[in-house]
Amino acid sequence: MKKKFYWTLAGMAAALQFASAEDIVIFDAASKTNTLQDTAAAHPAEGGFVPLGSGLEFKGNWDLSQNRNIAVELENTGMERSCLQLSLFDDDAKKARERNAYMRVNIDPNEKGVFLIPIPKPLAHPEILDKMKGMRNDPFDRCNRGALPDLSKVKRISLSIAWTNRDALRKVSVRKVTALDTSKEKLPEYFNMTPDEFFPFIDKYGQFKFKEWPDKIRSDADLKKAAALEAEDLAAHAEPSGRDKFGGWADGPQLKATGRFRVEKLDGKWWMVDPEGRLYWSHGVVRVTPSSGITPLDGRKSYFEGLPSADDKFAIFYSTKDELLAPYYDQEGIKETFDFSAANIFRKYGDNWRAKYAELAHKRLKSWGLNTIANSSDRQIFMMRQTPYIDRIETRAPSFKPFSRQWWPFADPFSEEFRKNLRTRLEQEKASVSDPWCIGLFVDNEIQWGDTADLAKAALRTSGNCAAKLKFAEELKAKYKTVGALNSAWKSDYADWNDLLNRGEVPEGADKKDLEKFNSEIVDKYFKTVREEVKRAAPDILYMGCRFAGVNKTVLDAAVKYCDVMSFNIYADNIARLTPPKGADKPIIIGEFHFGATSDTGKFHPSLVMCKNQKERAKSYAEYVESALRNPYVIGTHWHQFSDQATTGRFDGENFQVGFTDICDTPYPDTIAALRKVGYDMYKTRSGK
Numbered sequence: 001m002k003k004k005f006y007w008t009l010a011g012m013a014a015a016l017q018f019a020s021a022e023d024i025v026i027f028d029a030a031s032k033t034n035t036l037q038d039t040a041a042a043h044p045a046e047g048g049f050v051p052l053g054s055g056l057e058f059k060g061n062w063d064l065s066q067n068r069n070i071a072v073e074l075e076n077t078g079m080e081r082s083c084l085q086l087s088l089f090d091d092d093a094k095k096a097r098e099r100n101a102y103m104r105v106n107i108d109p110n111e112k113g114v115f116l117i118p119i120p121k122p123l124a125h126p127e128i129l130d131k132m133k134g135m136r137n138d139p140f141d142r143c144n145r146g147a148l149p150d151l152s153k154v155k156r157i158s159l160s161i162a163w164t165n166r167d168a169l170r171k172v173s174v175r176k177v178t179a180l181d182t183s184k185e186k187l188p189e190y191f192n193m194t195p196d197e198f199f200p201f202i203d204k205y206g207q208f209k210f211k212e213w214p215d216k217i218r219s220d221a222d223l224k225k226a227a228a229l230e231a232e233d234l235a236a237h238a239e240p241s242g243r244d245k246f247g248g249w250a251d252g253p254q255l256k257a258t259g260r261f262r263v264e265k266l267d268g269k270w271w272m273v274d275p276e277g278r279l280y281w282s283h284g285v286v287r288v289t290p291s292s293g294i295t296p297l298d299g300r301k302s303y304f305e306g307l308p309s310a311d312d313k314f315a316i317f318y319s320t321k322d323e324l325l326a327p328y329y330d331q332e333g334i335k336e337t338f339d340f341s342a343a344n345i346f347r348k349y350g351d352n353w354r355a356k357y358a359e360l361a362h363k364r365l366k367s368w369g370l371n372t373i374a375n376s377s378d379r380q381i382f383m384m385r386q387t388p389y390i391d392r393i394e395t396r397a398p399s400f401k402p403f404s405r406q407w408w409p410f411a412d413p414f415s416e417e418f419r420k421n422l423r424t425r426l427e428q429e430k431a432s433v434s435d436p437w438c439i440g441l442f443v444d445n446e447i448q449w450g451d452t453a454d455l456a457k458a459a460l461r462t463s464g465n466c467a468a469k470l471k472f473a474e475e476l477k478a479k480y481k482t483v484g485a486l487n488s489a490w491k492s493d494y495a496d497w498n499d500l501l502n503r504g505e506v507p508e509g510a511d512k513k514d515l516e517k518f519n520s521e522i523v524d525k526y527f528k529t530v531r532e533e534v535k536r537a538a539p540d541i542l543y544m545g546c547r548f549a550g551v552n553k554t555v556l557d558a559a560v561k562y563c564d565v566m567s568f569n570i571y572a573d574n575i576a577r578l579t580p581p582k583g584a585d586k587p588i589i590i591g592e593f594h595f596g597a598t599s600d601t602g603k604f605h606p607s608l609v610m611c612k613n614q615k616e617r618a619k620s621y622a623e624y625v626e627s628a629l630r631n632p633y634v635i636g637t638h639w640h641q642f643s644d645q646a647t648t649g650r651f652d653g654e655n656f657q658v659g660f661t662d663i664c665d666t667p668y669p670d671t672i673a674a675l676r677k678v679g680y681d682m683y684k685t686r687s688g689k
Contacts, residue, residue: 078171204306206340247371282636284372293341369679440542
């Protein structure tokens, strides 16, 4: 993703007045200097701006090799942040995706001005890029951009909106697109380095060597100094007043105390109620662990300086694990890793570092105005029973053939193994699910549900011993009686019912109603079985769903029936308009959200939702959580995650600037100030007082 640069209209006018003669005007709505091709339909210009609609495309022959900054003058009249995507092609063919590079920039609600979108810059030694792997973005901002086309022969430039709702498409308008002269632009020195000079580019602390930023660690003494400064800060901000031991609202109303967390609607707003009967709103953070900065070494050891030898005391960090994510490293076949975050914690706190870090984690949470350790966190930390927590387990069973990449294939809820394995997992988690400090339980994570027929199709693609497929075949046999009748309805050519079971395909003419009906049964069976087993293991625990990251109506309707709390992972500016499915009245919790920036950090990738800098990131945090506090359905928000990911990426390449602390365990001061601002006043905000 790209950083956003914003000029006011007055500043833009001054900039364009003194613009180089070598600037290239791609599009100008005022003078009609363009070769506009609207990908949807022609839009009339209004007030000098052309509505973006579903996209605008410009055709021509441009040499942009010396014009690598694209200035787009636009306005967003909507109430949603929009993500503008600019794509470059060096081929006229619509399907020439292999030579398409894209860049993105965010436009805030009611924002108007010139947005600068940089095209990745050239390296003196581009062979360095051949060695860049395993990261969502690299120091040269070249990963996940598509293949950069021949910039001397650009034939098409398109503008579109990515990752937004349909309403936002009608709110963004464009007046001018200019490729600015960058021939005299001075690039960072590392763009001109040879491979021998550039590698290794990560220091012993896991930081990028060739950039400076506030609070960068240069020695172990810096780590000790940071620890002392933070100790003073924590002493000055111990915790918010008016809280009970669980972080509930001690100064608020006294409700029935049941000894466990529960949910209740009061004065038109959903709340949690803590074990002592006090109103509770879950202000939390995911992955409270010392091992957030584990990174693969396979084929990449040249990236890192100062990796410890096998007999060094730091060699233990070749084997430390993240409890939740360890299976994914195995799944990806990763053999060697190093845990930079835990190594830095060891340097910072010395012997008994795990226990010291665990105790500090609770102290930080209270001081920062947080009251929940959210899922995927370190068991040693949350089982100290100093901060309420939410646990998470995964279902395992014979699985449907995946229809696309996902965390794990969908476990077949009709399989006997599904219930059996779930019961076993819950028994293994008995200490937490029966614990008064445990708020509730997530089961699974970001399941890929597809559309309203995809799970039924996935079942059909499996072999004949798939329990769901056997169930589907029984229902088809009951409905159609004969294979001939099924073939007639589905336009299929099954020889007999066994042929249906043995084939791993979905006939093109398969009846949509049949597929959707059975898809609904799969979904219902999943949620019903999970609820039954969760409540069997711990009748009073809150079943908090599976943390939706994509969902359809069939799934929502089933979840509302069986979940105590609906959980959604929503990466956006705010959730002011989030509601349960129409006609339902259920509390909602946000399982994940975050913001990040790279301009004033040593990270390469900002996050799923990018900001200009740390001050904007802090502001975005406050706006998101405050929108949740004012939403009557939302009972909590959980930031992803406690500490930054590794600079060089985790098992799937994620290397986001998403932590409250960085890879060296140093808190980001602007973000912490925002946490306190929101957290200390959250019960007043929630109650409207």
